[in-house]
Amino acid sequence: MKTLTFSNNHEMPILGLGTWKSEAGKVYNAVKEALKIGYRHVDCAYIYGNEAEIGQALSEAFQEGILSREELWVTSKLWNNAHHTEDVEPAIKQTLSDLKLDYLDLYLIHWPVMFKKGVHMPQSGADFMSLEELPIIDTWRAMEELVDKGLAKHIGVSNFSKKKIENLLAEARIKPEANQVELHPYLQQKDLVAFCQQNGVHMTAYSPLGSPDRPDRLRTEDDPILLEDPTVQGIAQELGVSVAQVLLSWSIHRGVSVIPKSVTPSRIQQNFDAANLALTSEHLETIAALDRHRRYVAGAFWCPEGSPYTLANLWDE
Numbered sequence: 587m588k589t590l591t592f593s594n595n596h597e598m599p600i601l602g603l604g605t606w607k608s609e610a611g612k613v614y615n616a617v618k619e620a621l622k623i624g625y626r627h628v629d630c631a632y633i634y635g636n637e638a639e640i641g642q643a644l645s646e647a648f649q650e651g652i653l654s655r656e657e658l659w660v661t662s663k664l665w666n667n668a669h670h671t672e673d674v675e676p677a678i679k680q681t682l683s684d685l686k687l688d689y690l691d692l693y694l695i696h697w698p699v700m701f702k703k704g705v706h707m708p709q710s711g712a713d714f715m716s717l718e719e720l721p722i723i724d725t726w727r728a729m730e731e732l733v734d735k736g737l738a739k740h741i742g743v744s745n746f747s748k749k750k751i752e753n754l755l756a757e758a759r760i761k762p763e764a765n766q767v768e769l770h771p772y773l774q775q776k777d778l779v780a781f782c783q784q785n786g787v788h789m790t791a792y793s794p795l796g797s798p799d800r801p802d803r804l805r806t807e808d809d810p811i812l813l814e815d816p817t818v819q820g821i822a823q824e825l826g827v828s829v830a831q832v833l834l835s836w837s838i839h840r841g842v843s844v845i846p847k848s849v850t851p852s853r854i855q856q857n858f859d860a861a862n863l864a865l866t867s868e869h870l871e872t873i874a875a876l877d878r879h880r881r882y883v884a885g886a887f888w889c890p891e892g893s894p895y896t897l898a899n900l901w902d903e
């Protein structure tokens with residue numbers, strides 16, 4: 587499988603298993619199945635609430651000789667309630683303990699959004715703190731220390747705009763090596779992808795299939811259904827593959843890592859096989875024309891009345 591090269595020549599397999607929304611009771615099997623199929627990249631986060639179950643699958647897979655720790659790339663993310671410098675190391679240690687690992691390959695700041703201490707999920711605008719009160723660079727200094735201590739091999743961010751990445755690149759001692767954002771044909775973010783790729787920041791696409799199982803609070807009436815897009819359906823039919831496979835292959839052709847979530851063994855296999863699917867430049871041009879800057883994870887949940895966050899200052903657009 588194609589890989590993206592990080593510092594020290596560490597290689598991240600371009601396609602990994604996503605675990606956001608992977609339910610308890612199902613994610614264990616999904617991870618086990620994926621590792622047996624050949625996945626060597628698993629994307630996790632503290633807030634997904636399933637890291638302990640994933641850790642069970644990982645440790646068993648190592649014990650059973652399916653793969654070694656060194657062959658696997660594991661990413662996780664710092665939650666919004668742990669941005670204070672003294673909270674960062676305990677947060678990664680909790681994740682490492684749940685995942686039953688000694689180190690992460692990649693640890694990301696999950697959102698450029700901060701909650702007050704003790705808030706797990708905000709109930710009102712009063713539960714937030716602004717980035718003026720605790721600038722991202724302060725959190726980043728604590729992230730850098732995780733690399734110094736060997737707890738994370740690489741560090742990066744998620745849901746960061748070009749402007750926020752630029753600011754961080756200017757001040758960081760250890761540069762962010764990854765930015766994980768929502769990316770698919772309806773939200774191509776060409777400027778952000780180009781800027782990051784030119785500056786040594788690898789991109790990872792979340793919700794690459796349009797997140798059809800996203801929670802109701804992220805749904806609006808006029809949401810387009812990416813997996814039913816007629817143009818992508820046409821390409822899939824022509825190639826005798828599934829729409830999901832075309833979407834994943836499209837991301838890989840952009841040099842963007844992709845982490846489709848599935849808890850269904852046949853889909854886990856199908857998605858893995860997409861890493862070998864070749865698209866022509868004509869297919870890529872056709873898909874490039876589908877861009878409509880449409881977010882499924884719009885971020886409005888961080889912007890209730892009284893919150894310092896607005897859609898404008900969240901995405902810087």
Ligand code: A2P
Pocket residue numbers: 604792793794795796797798799813828830831845846847848849850853854856857
């Ligand atoms: P399930 O987990 O029940 O198999 P995203 O990665 O964009 O968030 O999308 C995840 C959603 O897409 C889940 O509902 C998942 O279902 C579904 N899904 C994953 N792979 C495929 C596939 N190959 N074909 C159709 N749906 C898929």
